[in-house]
Amino acid sequence: MKIAIQGAGVVGPTLAFWLLRGGHEVTLIEQAPYFRAGGYVIDFWGLGYTIAERMGLIEAVRAHGYQVEEVRLVNERGARVGGFSADVFGRMTKGRFTSLPRGDLARIIFDAVQDKVETRFGDSVAAISDASDGVDVTLESGATRRFDLLVGADGLHSRVRSLLWGAQTAFERPMGFYVAAFRASGYPRRDENVYLSYAEPGRSIARFSMRNDETLFLFIFAAARLPGAEPHDDAGRKAALKAIFGASGWEAREILEALESADTELYFDRVSQIEVLHWSLGRTVLLGDAAACVSLLAGEGTGLGMTEAYVLAGELQRAAGDIPAALKAYEARLRPFLLKKQASARALASSFAPATGFGIWVRQAVTRLMVFPPVADFFMGRSLRDDFDLPDYEGR
Numbered sequence: 340m341k342i343a344i345q346g347a348g349v350v351g352p353t354l355a356f357w358l359l360r361g362g363h364e365v366t367l368i369e370q371a372p373y374f375r376a377g378g379y380v381i382d383f384w385g386l387g388y389t390i391a392e393r394m395g396l397i398e399a400v401r402a403h404g405y406q407v408e409e410v411r412l413v414n415e416r417g418a419r420v421g422g423f424s425a426d427v428f429g430r431m432t433k434g435r436f437t438s439l440p441r442g443d444l445a446r447i448i449f450d451a452v453q454d455k456v457e458t459r460f461g462d463s464v465a466a467i468s469d470a471s472d473g474v475d476v477t478l479e480s481g482a483t484r485r486f487d488l489l490v491g492a493d494g495l496h497s498r499v500r501s502l503l504w505g506a507q508t509a510f511e512r513p514m515g516f517y518v519a520a521f522r523a524s525g526y527p528r529r530d531e532n533v534y535l536s537y538a539e540p541g542r543s544i545a546r547f548s549m550r551n552d553e554t555l556f557l558f559i560f561a562a563a564r565l566p567g568a569e570p571h572d573d574a575g576r577k578a579a580l581k582a583i584f585g586a587s588g589w590e591a592r593e594i595l596e597a598l599e600s601a602d603t604e605l606y607f608d609r610v611s612q613i614e615v616l617h618w619s620l621g622r623t624v625l626l627g628d629a630a631a632c633v634s635l636l637a638g639e640g641t642g643l644g645m646t647e648a649y650v651l652a653g654e655l656q657r658a659a660g661d662i663p664a665a666l667k668a669y670e671a672r673l674r675p676f677l678l679k680k681q682a683s684a685r686a687l688a689s690s691f692a693p694a695t696g697f698g699i700w701v702r703q704a705v706t707r708l709m710v711f712p713p714v715a716d717f718f719m720g721r722s723l724r725d726d727f728d729l730p731d732y733e734g735r
């Protein structure tokens with residue numbers, strides 16, 4: 340089949356990988372003029388880890404990964420006030436766990452497919468028209484193409500979804516926070532293999548030291564702190580971060596300076612979930628964040644999106660050309676599981692970026708208890724477990 344995938348994030352190229360293995364012809368359509376390698380460090384385990392193994396990419400993933408030793412919560416002077424040993428992750432996953440920049444993971448997967456697919460950077464689907472024997476796609480560049488299937492893997496603000504399903508507001512559940520992330524070189528303070536995080540009511544900053552003298556930074560803040568309307572360009576976003584964090588303690592001032600001079604992409608978005616009643620319409624199907632974004636709060640959106648890609652490709656293979664049957668099976672297998680993941684992520688929302696000093700204190704106290712392995716295993720075990728049996732489409 341000829342299959343178009345809109346979105347070359349992590350999930351679109353993962354689907355491309357599995358479709359190529361099934362002998363399909365793939366076109367990737369990516370709005371950005373280049374491959375986007377931004378984002379903060381992600382924890383990678385469970386379903387995503389298994390899929391990367393099945394793709395033969397786990398060695399590369401581990402080579403780019405970091406074995407985090409400690410999650411450290413600090414106060415305004417940088418002194419440790421909470422946190423826990425990251426041993427719990429290795430213990431609960433039997434060592435099948437690593438942490439790596441989202442952009443490195445995306446790059447590893449894209450590199451595995453880029454020579455074998457047609458990639459249209461700087462383009463986007465402008466109109467979709469379903470016919471009985473194909474889906475006609477008009478691109479912004481003006482071209483019109485017919486495909487057997489169109490996949491919207493274009494993220495939280497999916498254009499494919501808005502074109503066919505309707506306006507974003509009908510499907511988006513904002514969680515009340517924003518997230519921003521960037522990468523900079525030469526940041527003078529380094530703590531190898533430690534996630535460092537500093538919180539004030541309704542906002543937090545984190546940093547993670549990487550190889551080659553690079554550092555990743557993450558800001559999280561309550562939507563109510565945004566000084567004006569949501570900014571849509573880099574200048575506006577940087578100004579908003581300055582307004583929100585300019586008077587914060589710890590290394591806020593230095594980190595904002597690093598942001599000012601960084602020449603890498605600033606990722607900046609709402610923390611939201613997406614809930615769409617039916618993931619496919621005719622010959623168009625949604626995947627990853629476009630279909631069922633679990634949000635940053637779930638901590639595993641990338642792995643879950645990769646799972647959706649693997650299952651969609653597998654069901655297309657199994658259905659041997661019966662597209663409606665494949666799309667139905669894909670959704671039936673995954674939707675209940677994703678809905679549960681979303682519900683547990685929502686339950687964590689208030690502890691994620693506590694709104695009060697007391698909330699921050701409670702969080703610090705709880706993480707201090709995690710010095711005891713059984714307590715750590717209890718708290719982390721639930722969020723590390725995936726109640727989903729990954730189908731085996733390759734008859735291994």
Ligand SMILES: Cc1cc2nc3c(=O)[nH]c(=O)nc-3n(C[C@H](O)[C@H](O)[C@H](O)COP(=O)(O)OP(=O)(O)OC[C@H]3O[C@@H](n4cnc5c(N)ncnc54)[C@H](O)[C@@H]3O)c2cc1C
Binds near residue numbers: 346348350379
């Ligand atoms: C640069 C970047 C940085 C990120 N950083 C973080 C982070 O720090 N923390 C976090 O929790 N999540 C982050 N995310 C989101 C995270 O990658 C996803 O939640 C998760 O990996 C699921 O991925 P996805 O492929 O479904 O969506 P995404 O990773 O969002 O990928 C969607 C892709 O579609 C492209 N796209 C969007 N609209 C169009 C359009 N109209 N036409 C064509 N292409 C389009 C985007 O440019 C992007 O490449 C980031 C996403 C990106 C793109």
